[in-house]
Amino acid sequence: MTDRRLTPANGRVAARELMGRVEADRFVAPEPASITVPVADLWSTPERTARDRQLLLGEEVDIYERRAGMAFLRARKDGYVGYLSEADLGEPVTVTHVVGVPATHLYSAPDMKRPAVARLSFGARLRVVAGSDRFFETDAGLHVPRPHLTPANRPFTDPASVAQLFFGVPYLWGGNSSDGIDCSGVVQAACLACHLPCPGDSDLQEAVLGQPLGDEPPARGDLYFWKGHVAMAVDGDVLIHANAHHMAVTYEPIEAAIARIEGQGDGPVTSRRRL
Template sequence: MRKDIADIELADRVFAPHYAAAELCAVMLPSVALRERPSEDARAASQLVLGEGFAIIDNEGGWAWGYGLHDHYVGYVPSDALGECAEPDHVVTAAAALVFAEADIKAPVVQTLPMGSRFAATADGKFLKTAEGYIHSRHAGPIGAVESDPVAVAERLIGQPYRWGGRGGEGVDCSGLVQIALALCGIAAPRDTDQQREIGTDIPDGEPLKRGDLIFFPGHVGLMADAETLVHANAHWMAVVAEPLADVVARLKPDHDQPITAQRRVLA
């Protein structure tokens, strides 16, 4: 909701001068920033990737205001980044997928799609034929074929630049990395670090950490690759890295009496 308008689904809970029914559409670009204000100069609150759904509540001046269907995160995206698309049945599982003009790895590349992009496709040999071109089958898979190891997903993004608000399109932030990694394993996660602290169950103090555990710091989160190694997107290295958890704690200790604020176990 805004001061002037709200989703009609909230009519029984909040007052607004106007209500509007959500217009459902999808992202038509490889990625687009979800901004705090209707301006290209506004800070990115999050990011949407190809094929993800978006609910438009207001559409004015070339900007659509609404929320992403996967996590209900609210913001503005350019109206021309949205449209109707075929029901997606495949998702990019690699760090990035090249879209070739023909079913040939030597053909021109017409587009690059980030991890998590959703699209409709039919099999064509070793490729998937889409409306925009051909994606190699090693870079994507059926939406329903969820993975079992979110850390393995996150590790594919090691080396990708840190980008505030990013969810894989030319960069990713810490909570975006966690959200993407869990999503490909069929686990829905909210967007922000403080919200993600509700995922899973608390790990008692002194219990050994294991692969897949989420470790929270002031305004930050990462996944444990094993009992000692953290995979995280961070502004210190400006990249997704795997490094000793002890190094992260030591780096934060001068500014925080309690560098680790929570430990949560997502996987049994």
């Protein structure tokens, strides 16, 4: 059985490499594109009834179908498949920098007193074409405070430090930005910033990330999985996670979190994995 989240096929069209493996009216080559808005919702259906995930400015996608204002596509960062508004898509961009702080603003001029044009989340991707002492200029002619960007080819080295940047961010089901994020979104942001491949949802993450742990004591960066949930240890006693109990990204003692989650009926830890 195929996982529709990872299978670019919807009956009408399918990726060419799936010929002979799935049924579709047409098998097509992908059309490359990128996200042109700060945050774009990726939907499970073109009717936009359920958000699966979000994509950030500059992230790359492959489009397989355009229909009634919606694009059926696959995100290159993790292979996630879904529907996204065509209005949020544009030509591919050669990214040079990423937002390396929780959030920043785009300005119409290199002047912090100007009204902000947009707010960008950690992980947003930009092409820088010029710079001054205080601002970078993007290929769109907009300006970003220089300290807020990091070269795209210079990864972070500690996933837990990235996860901690999201402390206090509101919980949002399917969220992937510092405006709102869910448990797997925090883990994915932490891993991708360190150039560690990472799927989008917690069950997919549990299947592939790191190495399984036995009785080893917890260490910084270890992942704790429950059915439908994931958290990351920041040390031997405390974890950080986006959770619906607090409706935010919070710190919680590991043993207290385990007891609380099982006590509320969501079961025991299903695995621990070390990145």
